[in-house]
Amino acid sequence: MRLLHTMLRVGNLDRAITFYTEVLGMRLLRQREYPDGRFTLAFVGYGDESDTAVIELTHNWDTGKYELGNGYGHIAIETDDIYATCEAVRAKGGRVTREPGPMKHGTTVIAFVEDPDGYKIEFIQQRTQ
Known part of the structure; x- marks a missing residue:
């Protein structure tokens, strides 16, 4: 077994992708919209998903902002x-x-x-x- 990804719900997908790619230097590995579920998934990371853990950015189209929970660390x-x-x-x-x-x-x-x-x-x- 191995760690695949960490998922974060984001309010603005473009803003999040820009931060992770341009500020932290990750690559956008893949992105897919799910119109029936009204959400988009984007995966960013420093290497290919086959070799390294990545971050899954989940954007639910009808949610513009999330409150950070107290269980999340970093x-x-x-x-x-x-x-x-x-x-x-x-x-x-x-x-x-x-x-x-x-x-x-x-x-x-x-x-x-x-x-x-x-x-x-x-x-x-x-x-x-």
Whole structure:
């Protein structure tokens, strides 16, 4: 077994795709509309779905906004230069909500950003071997 994807419900699909592709550098892997169900699915990621876990963005046509539940945590993305990554996100209009630095009670360097719907994305500095 393996992890396939994480699903996020988004209020504005175009805005979400733009954030994940242009701000975070993922690729739009596939997108399909389901007119009978009045929803669209878009899958974004850093690699092919056959090789890596991806994010499923679900847009229900009749819902423009969602309240974030208290059970959702975050998506984590490893980066080789967390400081440059945060600066690139900021330069592209993204919101850094926790600047890079060691995690509380540990040494792993982390940072957080939010997508346009308020979902948290954690950046984790790649450890040197």
